[in-house]
Amino acid sequence: MKAKRIVAIISLLVILAAGLFAVLNAYTLPRAYDGKDAAGNAIDVVELYENPTNYDVSDADGIADIIVKQNLEKTMAANNVAAVVFDFRGFDTLGESFILLTSIAGAFVILAKSHKKKKEDEQ
Amino acid sequence: MKFKKGLAEKNVIMKCGADMMxxxxxxxxxxxxxxGTVSPGGGFQGGVMVAAAAVLLYLAYGYNTAKQAINTEVLRVGEAxxxxxxxxxxxxxxxxxxxxxxxxxxxNGAVGDLISAGTITFMGYSVGFKVLTGVGFLLLLMMSLLAPDNDDEEEEEE
Structure with missing residues (x-):
């Protein structure tokens, strides 16, 4: 009992230290939303929602730059989310759909077994 | 038991609502x-919406009719x-x-055409078919636990 409590306290301290480290590191990162649109004027989040063409995409980098700027040349899909799910992250979607497959197989095994057992008990 | 069965199968409001919906x-x-590639939505969402038809059938007509109307073996093979x-x-x-x-x-084609995005479109269709059959099979499996095993046995008990 006492050893368990010591282990719990130590693991909590480790988690706390990791959280503090993450917070202190995240505090030094540059801000993603600086309150300015593409033209450099101050803009509200509500205004961005009402007029999405004002998004500042000038300093997007890496895969975000490709997804935002070259979506139509690369995929011709009007729905950008479908392009991300099935093209840019197609391997991820493969795993997602196989999660569904395995979960249904597991549910079938468990539920069908309990069903059969219930019938046997009644007999 | 007869009254219960009639109550389950002859609920006019549920039946008409399900027939309409x-x-x-x-x-x-x-x-x-x-x-899925042109407008909001996609394979996962549409598949679950089609699979909800099994729930409507179950609510209106009971488990036995839903099981007769939908072949679960086809669903299981279709998912794979x-x-x-x-x-x-x-x-x-x-x-x-x-x-x-x-x-x-x-x-091929312009932006916004139905088959303009190449394999993305057909991947969306395959995922939609997979989710449709898989979730439909899962729902029927869960309904089989809710439903009584055999109506004849329960009538004998009473």
Whole structure:
């Protein structure tokens, strides 16, 4: 009992230290939303929602730059989310759909077994 | 028991509501799957909407009718077929010499056409078919636990 409590306290301290480290590191990162649109004027989040063409995409980098700027040349899909799910992250979607497959197989095994057992008990 | 059975099967409001909603639910779900690359939605969402037709059938007519109307073996095999189709479409990218899930033959038609996005469109269809059959099978499996095993046995007990 006492050893368990010591282990719990130590693991909590480790988690706390990791959280503090993450917070202190995240505090030094540059801000993603600086309150300015593409033209450099101050803009509200509500205004961005009402007029999405004002998004500042000038300093997007890496895969975000490709997804935002070259979506139509690369995929011709009007729905950008479908392009991300099935093209840019197609391997991820493969795993997602196989999660569904395995979960249904597991549910079938468990539920069908309990069903059969219930019938046997009644007999 | 007879009264209970009649209550379950002759609820006019549930029956008429399900009769009215079922075609629209199925057609709208299939529309969401087919236009996944053009409009909001996609395979996962539309598949679940079509699978909800099984719930409507169960609510209106009970488990036995739903089981008669929907062949669960076909659903189980169809899910595996949809998953295999997705893998084959993903491997198409390897066959043309690029990476897995590479989008090929996407430059036919204008932006906004139904089949304008190449393999993305057909991957969406295969995932929609897979989710439709898989979730439908899962729902029927859960309904089989709710439903009584055999009506004749319960009538004998009473």
């Amino acid at each position: 079922l075609p629209f639910a199925v057609v709208f779900g299939i529309y969401i799957i087919l236009f 077929c949809g998953a295999t189709l997705y893998v084959i479409l993903g491997l198409c990218g390897l066959f043309v010499g690029a990476n897995f899930c590479r989008n090929i033959f996407f430059d």
